[in-house]
Amino acid sequence: MRKIIENSIRKGILTRTINFAEIENTGSELKKEIDKIFGRSFHIREVDTGSCGACDSEIMATTNPIYDIQRFGIDFVASPRHADALLVTGALSENMKYALKAAYDAMPDPKYVITVGDCALDGGEFKNSYYVLEKIESVIPVTINIPGCPPKPIDIMKAILSLMKGKL
């Protein structure tokens, strides 16, 4: 542990060099928008309505030390009551219909819904199933979809940026 900290202080790197430019650029733009619109903090609650877990894993990755999305003002919170936006992943299973609605209703206004991945858009590979609802819009309104299977962490950051810039 000491070695790693020493190393990062002396060389300014973790264990290897990473191409930070894209992350930094997107991030600092994102920070500017969040500072302006949301008073420095944009809080997100994630709800999995039937995803395979890959989208969730990429959302997790945005919080790792390489992307470290928290430093730009975005944080993932434990309750919808603290959230500005709902991040929905996966095809919408019948079993999650009620929980999704309840999570949305618990959020304070103004609230936004971001769907992540191709499955959340229209069911993806699970479109024609007896147990999957095709449109999340039939339960709650959706602000924006981030396409991809799964979208990469940088894509998620960019999509949130475009949400800030365009739709709000």
Next chain:
Amino acid sequence: MGIEEKVSEEFKKAGIIPLKIESPFADEVYIDVKAEDFKKTCIFMHKRFNSPVMAYFACDETATANDGAFIIYCTFESIELKNWLFIRYEIPAGKGEYVSIAKEIYSASLFEREMSEMFGLFPDKSPDKRSLRLHEEVWPKGQFPLRKDFLREIKTSVSASRYVFNRIAGEGIFEIPVGPVHAGIIGPGHFRFSVAGEPVVNLEIRLGFTHRGVEKLFENRSPAECLKLAENICGDSAFSYSLAFCCAVEKVYAVTVSENAEFQRGIFLELERLYNHIADIGGIAVDVGFSFPAAYAAVIKEKILEVNNEIAGSRYLKGINVIGGIKSGIGITQRKYLIDSMEEIEKDFRELKSMLLSSVSFMDRVDGTGILDKNTAEDLGVTGTAGRASGISMDLRADFPGIYLDNDFKIVTQSDGDVLARLNLRINEVEASIGIIKKFLNILGNENSIHSGNTNARAGYGLGYVENWRGPVLFWLDINKGGLIERCKIVDPSFRSWQGLALAVPGNIVPDFPVCNKSFNLSYPGNDL
């Protein structure tokens, strides 16, 4: 002596007369028995080969002209015979009831509940009649989606029945309901804790929230069309799912996969194991509040995902498997890159390991926490990583070695069954996996035959299986004469192992639940299908 004779020898010993024994593949035997012999046979197989029920499912053949019936398959794994044993019998179409084996073989109980709700086939004596995936609150009674005559359009009104949790009553006992929406970024499940003071006295887990009707989606489509579906069922096991699916199709089609492709598949499988095990090790650290190593593990995971992206074009190894081989081989420059990356990961991992194991307060939290003893694990049919941590020596890579045969693969086990055992097991498997990847890379010849061109569609049924990082993933496929999938049965290792978690937690305090849960890290989508 062929496998058929060996099996019939065993049956003679047990005093059961099978109707027919056939072995369509070198590692599968199908044994037809009379309905009244089914229970006896299963109990015998279960005890004789010391195997849990690996799969237990029905096929609806009521519409086929000759013998309209439901065919029931109950599958055991025999390490001794290096074979999968399918006990098979028929239930006539009109009868909706059959003999339950769950009382004698506990690992069959979830499968029986599954058959009840999916086929409307009810066991005569069932200890638990509640639904598993088709929740009572949203699904009408009397609709059985895996029956061939099921129509999606018919949606009768839902009766307002509710799922009943086991109630623990008494002075000072209170309940903590958690989920399906959790505090973290994870899948949905409902956990009902009954607590007396600090310690948990009972934990009941209700799953099925990510049910998407996967098995039905495979039906009436060609295997090639379903490949993408197979790898999208469970994202952290995308490669192993598509591999198990491809293996099943390749078996039925009688396609031989080139050795080169086999080894490359082996490399991808171990890469998947690596990134998941390392993420779990970090997860165990984060769940006891030790965030520095957790962040470090996240960096290593990110590195492996980048490696995946570099050599396969997908961070989660999606889209790389095709029926008959793999899409594109690992090129010469990529091999060098992969070896260098492995060195780097090995170095970082050593650091991570020493950070965790040398912290007294960390070890204090994981040692002796969440114990799943061997007997319970065996009864429940817990397999894979969780099973090996409780001392169950089962690993398909050793049981059916294939490419692992000449590479002196050894099963890693732990005996204590606590969080530390599951952590140590993962540490050992990570180290072994890095070794395996290096070995396989050396074996890869210069010739790069990665795909067998000959994929002639054929009819038949067969089992594809893979030991992924959680345990055995099984795909049983029945392809009809038209080249379409008639039935697809998927068994994820989590299906039985979730109950292991439910029994490992009682006795521990509520704040230790997250670390217990993470040390198992079972799949929601794989279980719910």
